[in-house]
Amino acid sequence: MLIVLTVAVHPRLFAQNLLGGVVYGLVLALIALGLALILGLLGVVNFAHGGLFMLGAYGAYEIIAMQGLPFWVAFLVVPLAVGAVGVAMEVGVLRRLYGENPLIGLLATFGVFIMIEEATRARWGGTPLTFDLPAVLQGSITFGVGRIATIRLLTIVVATLVIVGTYLLMYRTDFGLTIRAGLQDREMAGFIGIDIPTRFTIVFFLGSAMAGLAGVLRGAETGMDLAMGFEYVLLAFVIVIVGGVGSIFGSVVAGLLIGIGVFVAPVMVRALATATGIDALAVPGIGGIVPFLIMLAILLIRPRGLFGEEGLLE
Known part of the structure; x- marks a missing residue:
């Protein structure tokens, strides 16, 4: 009823905010998806995920604004570089924490997050920054009662492809099967010849690269500042909790639900x-x-989240 009232009173504003909420929700889902993979599959509460997201945005600024390279170079290179940073963190800090109390991983990754934040401040300063987009991403396209910026359209397409690709990788390939087998019984998986440490490192790379890609896309639309890492990782944890720990589908649904809610609720009231x-x-x-x-x-209503599995981290 309230949605019908909102459409009747502010149709154009509702449409624009709904679209903005979908874009925002997909960015949140992209961040939360990487976090959910790491938490659900590896059992590590990775607070540094927000720092990796922030590195994605600032890395794009470095390549585009400071080095003068095209946006598309940053779009391709930055997620891979952030994924490499994630691998270094996994190998150097977190590998020995698998199977331990999640609180230990949380404290360790919080320390890594502070290091990333201070390194970012030292390199790029503490003031908000933006970078220029190529001409093809500066326009907009008319739809129905409103318009959609081209950068938002790119975000929708890229996030959707990554989400679908992640699902197919984890649930429709032998690689995903071995990852989930290692989560259920790591010792037995190793006994039958599965290289669990390498596969877990690959998962960490993928999750970190997703955070970096989300940072590039969000930085391209809204710019970047030092508060974005904490802000978005907090929202990512909320999304993982709402969607259910370990659920890829849950992270996507919760991300869209929260993203749309953030944008639409003010219009509705x-x-x-x-x-x-x-x-x-x-x-x-x-x-x-x-x-x-x-x-x-x-x-x-549902303490383990919308699609969470009971006792997953117990």
Whole structure:
């Protein structure tokens, strides 16, 4: 009913914010997907994931604004470089923590996150930054009652392809089967000849590269600052909790749910305030608390999340 009211009162604004929410949700899903792979498959609470996302954005700035190379070079190179940073972190810090209390991994990765943040500050400073996009990504395309920026369209296409590719890799290939086998019984998987450490490192690379790619896409649209790492990793954890630990599908659904909620909720309360004449209903900043309201509601109804498996990390 409230959605119908919003469409009737603010149709164009609702359409624009719905689209913005889908784009934002796909970026969140891309970050959360990498985090979910690492947490669900490796059992490590990787707080440094936010730092890798931030490195993606700042890495694109380095290549485009400081080195003068095309955006497409950054688009291809930065995720791979961030994935390599993730591999170094996995091999140098986290490999010995598999199977330990998740709190130990959380503390270790929090320390890595602080190191990444301070290294970013030392290299690029603490002020917000942006970089120029190629002409093909600076325009927009008309759709229905609104327009969509080309960079947003690129984000939708790329995020969708990555999400589908990740699902196919993990659930439709022998590689994904061996990863999940190693999670269930690492000793037995090793006994039958599966190189579990190498496969876990590959998963960490993929998850880190996803964070780097999300950073490039988000930095291209909104720019970057030092707060983005903490902000987005916090939202990524919320998405993993809402979707269910270890669920790829859950991370995507939760990311879209939260992304759309953040953008649409302010329009809905504004429409309600307009229709009723009660200005107090248009609560300022309500979009910022929507992710946590959704998480609270889901956990009260289904403590393991929408699609989580009971006892996965026990």
